[in-house]
Amino acid sequence: MRILRQSWGATLSDLRREIGLSPTALRQQLTLLERDGLVQRALARGRPGRPAIVYQPTTAAGPGSEEGFAALLTAVLRTMEEQGPERFGQILEGVATRLAADHGRIARIPHAEVRIRAALAVLFDVADEAAVTGGGREYEIVLRTCSLLPVAQQFRGLCAITRRLLGTLVGADVEQLESIAQGAPRCRFRLTLPGDAGAAT
Known part of the structure; x- marks a missing residue:
């Protein structure tokens, strides 16, 4: 999203140069962003040959949307917290379960790194800046x-x-090994897949 906001649009080739992901992984992330109403497609005309498809941020993804969402989320969490710690935990668990069900297709992606990046695209608007390392x-x-x-x-x-x-x-x-919210310079997560899950990486 950062790259799309800065240039107000980019082709798949542009994004590949900037991010370094495969076309398949990029298309999966862009599909998720389109579905959530944050990205739209347009045709770039004025160049010789077939018009290129340009991915552009929608107004929903424009400047200030993060601040507005953060304020809304803070209000929701405060209201939930007033229900007491036990109920608060139950609601958070229910939210996680619901969101996971809504994005269940991600769990069916066979390649682990592509699956991880697709999940990051759902959870973080800075997913394109995430470093994913490892294998197996x-x-x-x-x-x-x-x-x-x-x-x-x-x-x-x-x-x-x-x-x-x-x-x-x-x-x-x-x-979670490190957390920015707790004063670390970064958030760092370690993911361990089941014994047979690394085969498709």
């Missing part, structure tokens, strides 16, 4: 920014629901 059964994710940092600092449960949802979408055990 062990992967590590590093994020150096957090658009919901003010919310996460007030509600540590937000990090827990992120881990829960990431693990459900990817089909992995997730451990």
Whole structure:
């Protein structure tokens, strides 16, 4: 999203040069963003040959949307918190389960790294900046920014629901090794896949 906002649009080739993902992985992430109403397609005319498809951010993804969403999320979490810690935890768990069900197709992606990046695209607007390393059964994710940092600092449960949802979408055990909300310079996650899940990587 950062790249699309800065240039107000980019072709698949542009995004490949900037991010380094395969066309398949990029298309999967762009499909998710289109479905969520954050990206739209347009034809770039004025060049010789067939018009190129340009992916552009919609007004819903424009400047200030993160701040508005953070304020809304803070209000929702405060209201939930007033229900008491036990009920608060139950609601967060229910939200994670519902979101995982809504994005269940991600769990069916056979290649682990593509699955991880598709899950990151759902969870983070800075997913294109995430570093994903590893292979086989062990992967590590590093994020150096957090658009919901003010919310996460007030509600540590937000990090827990992120881990829960990431693990459900990817089909992995997730451990958070570092957290920006707790003063670290980055968020770092370790993902461990089941014994037979690394075969398709």
